[in-house]
Amino acid sequence: MTKYIIKRLIAMMITLFIIISLSFFAIRLIPGDIAGEGSSPIIREALIQRYHLDKSLGEQYAIFIKNFLSFDFGESITLYPRRPVFAIIIDKIPLTLQLNLFSLALTIPVGLACGIIAALRKNTIVDHAISTMVVFNVSVPSFIFASILQYIFAYKLGWFPFLLELDSNFSLSKFVSMILPILALSFGGIATITRYMRAELFEALNSEYMLLSKSKGLSQTQSTLRHAIRNSFIPLCNIIIPMFMGLLGGSMVVENIFGIPGIGSLAAGSIQTSDYYLTIAVLFFYSLIGLISMLLVDISYGIVDPRIRMGGKSNE
Helix, strand or coil: CHHHHHHHHHHHHHHHHHHHHHHHHHHHCCCCCCCCCCCCHHHHHHHHHHCCCCCCHHHHHHHHHHHHHCCCCCECCCCCCCCEHHHHHHHHHHHHHHHHHHHHHHHHHHHHHHHHHHHHCCCCHHHHHHHHHHHHHHHCCHHHHHHHHHHHHHHHCCCCCCCCCCCCCCCHHHHHHHHHHHHHHHHHHHHHHHHHHHHHHHHHHCCHHHHHHHHCCCCHHHHHHHHHHHHHHHHHHHHHHHHHHHHHHHHHHHHHHCCCCCHHHHHHHHHHCCCHHHHHHHHHHHHHHHHHHHHHHHHHHHHHCCCCCCCCCCCC
């Protein structure tokens, strides 16, 4: 297992290097003026010289990679002028993590519960109702849910605030202001987990080892809890862990709708203002989270099912 993890970490570093390199060249192709519209030629010239934009693209890339390998991610050009991009991301991460962790805390148990109920009540009105909910939630993007929730519960009913409460300390009122974005991010994940859990559990309930467990004297409930549900969790590891990355991507639009100053809104703002280094740093953050999620998925297989031995010898 240790050898396998080391190989994966090396592959992760190579992948990150490729992503950062491609991001550097792709972002340079986005049209925009780093000095902003209406700025004086003196300011524009100073910015161009400060950030080496007067050099060739190859020279700019060499300077960028040299600084990047020394953990110097550069500084913001337009959005937060001359502030290190790493410090900006560190300030934005806690709020985004709060939003996504609360969303996962709602998504996983609700999705598992709905999937289990649908599998146990297959082809009943309960199963049909849950399946309809799954199709609807999968079809509608999170930002549509966000707009609908904001219109109904914030504008029409007035139960929740329109925007997030920007209090530095976490409080009950701040949590209340996070409920709508949490729900908007959760619906799609709930549907995904429900769909997979229903399919896996239904297959497990009709497997041979369930008949064997009943022949040993276990009741239907005991067999389901001890064997069927546990074995159904194994394929779900490939969904639940990367779902965190999916929530981060979805929160990019949701954060803008609810005025949440997190990583998502930072990414959108940096692209709109041609803040090159800040955009690359945000992409690096998303890529790192995604690759770590993939690594955790592989490791989790060995934790959930001890029979799985990754990175071992062929005769083990």
